[in-house]
Amino acid sequence: MARRTGSSCRRRWYRKFLLLLLGLALFCAGFVLGSARAAEEENAARNIHMEEPAVGTTDDLLQPSSEEQQPSGGCLPEGETWELRLVNAAHVLPEDFQVPELTELYGGHAVDSRVYPALQRMMDDCRAEGLEPMICSSYRTRDKQEELFQNKMDSLLTQGYSREDAGDEAARWVARPGTSEHETGLAVDIVDTGYQLLDQRQETTPVQQWLMDNCAAYGFILRYPTDKSDLTGIGYEPWHYRYVGEEAARTIMEQGLCLEEYLDRWAGEMR
Ligand SMILES: [Zn+2]
Incomplete structure (x- = not known):
């Protein structure tokens, strides 16, 4: 026992x-x-060394445009790859659009993980030239874009605009939710640390001059050139870079095209 x-x-x-x-x-x-x-x-x-977001961010400034918003539903025609996704007033992202995977950066920034290595190399090489590029805007959720748009609407409504007019006016300055490339995680706004305002003078900074000359080698394009506003629907933004892959980037930058033109030609050749 x-x-x-x-x-x-x-x-x-x-x-x-x-x-x-x-x-x-x-x-x-x-x-x-x-x-x-x-x-x-x-x-x-x-x-990627991220500092504080730039002061006075007024991103995605839209030029007055007579084009009506015509959601196409799909922004990725058959045969296109993810990096060539077209997002603009006529090509609205689906409501349930989600970036497959994000890589987080300093300062609360993030980009599509597939773009991160190229962005990293571009930033490193730019810094190796003794320059000081700084990312001031990157991936934005749909909620964030809605908030930015709503803030603009609210400020217009308090100025006496009718609801309809406020919507139209707000869309001239802030991309409507679903139409901002920042929601794809493929776009970043980069400024020169020595000059952080988002205005035309940005193009004269050493950082922008280096980026404009070299971004294509990393698969990026200056997405909203000064002479293409009628096609992109967005004013000149010498700070907004969009990843499209090296091949497309070289053609677009060398031939002075915008993404809309490139996709038109590309689609034409495929027919
Ligand atoms: Zn931007």
Whole structure:
């Protein structure tokens, strides 16, 4: 009897010991995985040195346009690849659009993870020239774009605009939700740390001159050139860079096209 009690005590003790070991093993595995992930995220964030967002961000300034918004439903025609997705007033992103995976950067910024390595190289090489580029805008959620648009609407409504007029006027200055490239995670606004205002003078900064000359080698284009506003529907933005892949970027930048023109030609050749 005493022996049986002793043996059942030992069994209970072994069981507790095994459970303890198992718990310890699970805890260690979780800790190791968690640390690896944290290190990976930290590295990704650290690689692109992000400072505070630029002062006075007035992004996606729309030129007055007579074009009516004509949602096409699909912005990615058959045969196109993800990096050539067209987003503008006539090509609205689906409501449920989601970037497959984001890489977070300093300063609360993020980009589509597929674009991150090229962006990293471009920023590194620009800095290697002794320049100081700074990302001031990147991925935006649909909610964020709605908030920006609504803020503009509200300010117009308080100025006495009717609801309809306020909507039209707001759309001249802030991209309507679903029509901003920033929602794709493929676009970034980059300024020169020495001059952070988003206005035409930005084009004269050493950073913009380097970016305009070199962005295509990394698969980026200056998305809203000064002479293409009638086609893009958006005013000149010498700070908004969009990833389209190296091949398309070289053609677009070398031939002085905008993405709309390139896709028209490309689609034409495919027919
Ligand atoms: Zn932008």
